[in-house]
Amino acid sequence: MAQGVWTIAEQREGEFRKITYEVVSEGRRLADALGQELVAVVLGSNMKDKAGELAQYGADKIIVADDPRLEPYTTDAYTAVLAQVVMEGDPAILLLGASAQGKDLSARLSARLGVAMAQDCTAFSIEDGNLVATRPIYAGKAYAKVTYVNSLPQMATARPNVMAINEPDTSRSAEVVDAAFNLDDAELKTKVVDIIKDEAGKIDLTEADKIVSGGRGMKGPENFKILEELAEVIGAAVGASRSAVDAGWRPHSDQVGQTGKVVSPNLYIACGISGAIQHLAGMSTSKVIVAINKDPDAPIFQKADYGVVADLFDVVPALTEEVKKYIQE
C-alpha cells in the first residue's frame, strides 16, 4: 500500500532553489492532511550535509542520492535514479517544482513509471485520501481540477511562487539516509557540455517576486530603459508582451503570455500593454497587478488592482522616484 508524501528537491551547485522550499512546505501540508510521513529526496554530489536543512521546512525523512554523475542535472541520470528509489519507497504522492528542471524530470519519470502527471499546479488538496490538483489550462483562461485513477504515485508539479514557504523550525530534525541505486553509464546519453550563465543580477521571470513589463506602448527598444530603471529600484525582472517581442525589441525569453512564460509574481506592473487575452492569460495569477496605460478602455484595466490612466513616459520615471522614498525607509 503506497504511503507517504515525497518531494523532490532541486539544487544547483549545492544550493537549494527557492522552489525546493515551496515544494517541501506544500508537501508538509499534504502529509498532515493524510496523517502520513513527508520524505524529501535530494540528488546531487556531496549534498548530504546540506540536505538536513529540509527538516526545518517539514521533512520527516531525507533520502540522499549522492553521485558525481548527478551534478549537474541530466534527465537521464535523475530519471534512472528516481525511478528506482520511488519504486522501492512506494509513495502515495510525488511532488516536484514546475521549474524547467522539474517539468522535464516529471515528464520523463511519469512515463517511466507509467503514471499520470499534473503539470504546473496552483493548488492541492486531499479528498477521500486522494490528491486533487488544480491547474490552469489554456494558459489560465480556465482551471482544471484533476485527480488520479489507478495511478500511484500521484505525481504533480507546483507552479513557482505560488506555494507558501513554511517558517523554518530549527528544532526539527530528520533522519538522513542514503538512496540505494545503480546507475549504468550506458544509460547516460545526454551530456551537459557547457553552461552559459545569464548576465549577473538578471532575475528569471518565472522566479521573480516582481515584474515590470512593457508592450507596444513602449514605442521602441530604447525606451525599455525606463522600465529597467524602475525594475532595478524595486528588485524586479523586466518582461514584455508578445508584440514587443515580435517587434524585436526584447528577447524571446522575456515574453509573458500564452506563447511565452506564465508568471505569478507578487507584483506585476504592465506598462503600455493593452491586455490582449493571450497576455492576460500569462500573468493573471500575479498577486497584485498594476496597469499604466493612456487608453482608459484598455482591457488590462479590467484585471488590474491599480490602474493609472496616463502616459507611461511621464508616470514610470515619476514612480521610480516615488518608490525610492519607501525603499529607503
Place this chain on the structure above:
Amino acid sequence: MNIIVCLKQVPDTETQIKIAPDGKSIVTDDIKWIMNPYDEFGVEEALRIKEKFGGEVTVVSLGPKRVTETIRTALAMGADKGILITDDALEGSDSLAVAKALAAAIKDLEYDLIFTGQRGIDEDQGLVGPSLAEMLGIPHVSLVVKVEVAEDGKSVKVERPVEGQTLVIESPLPALLTAQKGLNEPRYASLPGIMKAKKKPLEEKSLADLGLDPSEFGEGARKLKILEITPPPERKAGKIIEGETPQEKAAELARLLHEEAKVI
C-alpha cells in the same frame, strides 16, 4: 537525415474559452483551430535540417479528421508526408495515452530526430514529448532554442535555457527535442507549397491499424481524471488612481503599493 515532427491542433491563442455544460470540457464549436505554435518551430527546424542534410520530414498528428488541415499546413511548409492517427476511441485521451499511440505509429519508421513542441498551448502539460521519447527508448532534451546536428549526422548539440542560465547539451541520435520559442522564425506556406501539399501522401491510421487496444484509450482510460473545469478566479477591476498630474498619480500609486498592497 529523416525527421519526424509531431503536431497538435489547438485553439487559436485569441480564443475565449467557454466551459461546456458538463463542466468537464470546453465548447469546441466556433473555435478557430491552428497548429500548436511550439510545433511550428519544430516543423521549421526539421525543414532547415533537411535542407542541409537531405532526407525526409514526416509529420505525425493525432485527433479528429479536422486535424488533416494542420497536417496539410506542415506539408505546405515543405514536409514530405503526413500520418494522422484518428479513431473515435481516442477522444478524451490523456497525455500518456497520446504518447502511447504516437509511439506505436513512429516506432517502425526510420528516423534520426523527432521534434515536438515544448507544450501544447491548450492543456499546458508538456508531457507528450518526453513521454514519447521514453516509450521509444531514446534520449530527449526539452525547451531547445538552438540545434546543431553534427556533420556526420550521428549526434546533436542543443541549447536549453533554464532559469538564469543556458545549458549546452549533446546527445547521440536518434533523439527527441522539444521546441521552444526562439528556435527559429517559422516560414509561411507559399502558394506553390500549398498546391504541392495537396498531392503529398497523407495516411490515416486507426488504433487497430497500429495494433493497439481501443480500451486503453479515450476518456474512460484516463489516469488523470478531470473532476471539473472552471473559469479562472474572477479578478475584479480595482482602483483607478486619481490625480491631477502624472506625478501626483505616480506618488499615489507608490503610496498604495507600500501601504495598502504592501508589495513595496
